[in-house]
Amino acid sequence: MNLTTDAWIPALRTDGTRDLFSLQRLFAEAHSIRDLAVKPHERIALMRLLICITQAALDGPADETAWQDCRPEIQPRVRAYLEKWRASFELLGDGPRFLQLPNLQPGKESDDGNAATKLDLALATGNNPTLFDNAAGEGRTVAAARAALNLLSFQCFAPSGRIGVAKWNGKDTPGKGSSNHAPCTPSSMLHTFVLGSNLLESVACNLLTKELVSTNVVKQWGRPCWEFPVAAAGDSAAVENATLTYLGRLVPYSRAIRLGASGESIVLGNGLDYPIYPVFREASATVVIRKQEPALLPASTGRGIWRQLHAITVKRKSDAEPNSGPLALVLNSFRRDCTLWIGALVTDQAKIKDLVEATYSVPPALFDASGRAAYEAGVKHAEANESALMKSVGAYAAALKVDTPPYDRARQQFWTRVEQGLGDLFAAARELTPPDQIGGAPWGRTVKASAREAYERTCPRRTPRQIQAYAQGLRHLLAPATSASPAKKSKAKSIAA
Numbered sequence: 205m206n207l208t209t210d211a212w213i214p215a216l217r218t219d220g221t222r223d224l225f226s227l228q229r230l231f232a233e234a235h236s237i238r239d240l241a242v243k244p245h246e247r248i249a250l251m252r253l254l255i256c257i258t259q260a261a262l263d264g265p266a267d268e269t270a271w272q273d274c275r276p277e278i279q280p281r282v283r284a285y286l287e288k289w290r291a292s293f294e295l296l297g298d299g300p301r302f303l304q305l306p307n308l309q310p311g312k313e314s315d316d317g318n319a320a321t322k323l324d325l326a327l328a329t330g331n332n333p334t335l336f337d338n339a340a341g342e343g344r345t346v347a348a349a350r351a352a353l354n355l356l357s358f359q360c361f362a363p364s365g366r367i368g369v370a371k372w373n374g375k376d377t378p379g380k381g382s383s384n385h386a387p388c389t390p391s392s393m394l395h396t397f398v399l400g401s402n403l404l405e406s407v408a409c410n411l412l413t414k415e416l417v418s419t420n421v422v423k424q425w426g427r428p429c430w431e432f433p434v435a436a437a438g439d440s441a442a443v444e445n446a447t448l449t450y451l452g453r454l455v456p457y458s459r460a461i462r463l464g465a466s467g468e469s470i471v472l473g474n475g476l477d478y479p480i481y482p483v484f485r486e487a488s489a490t491v492v493i494r495k496q497e498p499a500l501l502p503a504s505t506g507r508g509i510w511r512q513l514h515a516i517t518v519k520r521k522s523d524a525e526p527n528s529g530p531l532a533l534v535l536n537s538f539r540r541d542c543t544l545w546i547g548a549l550v551t552d553q554a555k556i557k558d559l560v561e562a563t564y565s566v567p568p569a570l571f572d573a574s575g576r577a578a579y580e581a582g583v584k585h586a587e588a589n590e591s592a593l594m595k596s597v598g599a600y601a602a603a604l605k606v607d608t609p610p611y612d613r614a615r616q617q618f619w620t621r622v623e624q625g626l627g628d629l630f631a632a633a634r635e636l637t638p639p640d641q642i643g644g645a646p647w648g649r650t651v652k653a654s655a656r657e658a659y660e661r662t663c664p665r666r667t668p669r670q671i672q673a674y675a676q677g678l679r680h681l682l683a684p685a686t687s688a689s690p691a692k693k694s695k696a697k698s699i700a701a
Contacts, residue, residue, distance in 0.1 A: 365554030370473030377473030503548035581639030600677035
């Protein structure tokens, strides 16, 4: 199977039909393809591959002027580029293989390898959780198209932890049985991409210039891994290109992998070590200031992505400002609402917890300081009302001498109802509502009504004692919400808001 000519990428046409595409066909028809049709981590991995191919084919763009003019050149240049490097995109065979290290063998002669389903992070195989899959993982055959997508996604998102030792050129793979996170996984970082009206536009909107890369990511532009393959662990020039350059890191060798021809097994060991932020900044990540230090903005299963949009939409203006959203925002001028896709693989150390994603139509005002201030004030207003709601629920439970107040139920009710009114929050940003007037704006009224509704649904008042407890708790809810103190959490799992 050759990934340039054989179908393996799921995507949606503009008429809504779903199909599998080869790389050549995907780029040739990108103007009539609406979007990719994949899981969140697969989308991130595919976008990195498509961006890498496009930037390598263009050998740029060099600067902002070239970036604005390059779109008509993308399809013909990529077509020629993929034809030139066609042999490097073979999935199997004795020659070069896509994202697979050469001369890789099991660590022991008796080792039958790992199940091929290990590469699918959504399946329960080996130590993978049963979060998305409850079927037995062993013995399942993986079709070639699915294996290609799994391989690409796994190289981008493999979590850290213990890993088997394979033989690479007759020597043990690095790490002595330990592995670090693949480049896209550290800190459960949120990845953001600008979505256009079609796939061609989406890829173009997320290209970076050589100038922007050299001042914000890394000095070296680099070459894709298939142009400069790593033949051995001691090949320092190839390793440096793969791990410390912009194009080299987009499609990584984080694990040493060799697919079996049967589709049931793989050879798996540790691959190259990819330095993380602040040594290297992933272009799709958001950098914020935490505890007076720059850090990656993480995803959370207990915090809705929309509550982070005021951080994600910051355009970096200079090297002196480390906090910023994805670097592609710097080059895009937003004169009308734009669509942002945001997603992540959420991990807890070496364990996969969840996949999260969201798509928002964002007003241009959110990319300016005044619009972001209004939006952030709206988020803080909602968090302050959540805090007041938790105090009310706590007071209600205390009056009834309930050992376990229904905090999580109230929180779920509140954030579900609040999120239905997000249009009012975007309107506050669009209208540049002063932060001190958020409470009286439509968004403020939506938040207040949501808190009251959540309290009433969570705290019944059918008996005299319940009525008295309800009245005691209601006093906290009716007090003006001024700041968001940390909300109480029960031992139960928190609900994503």
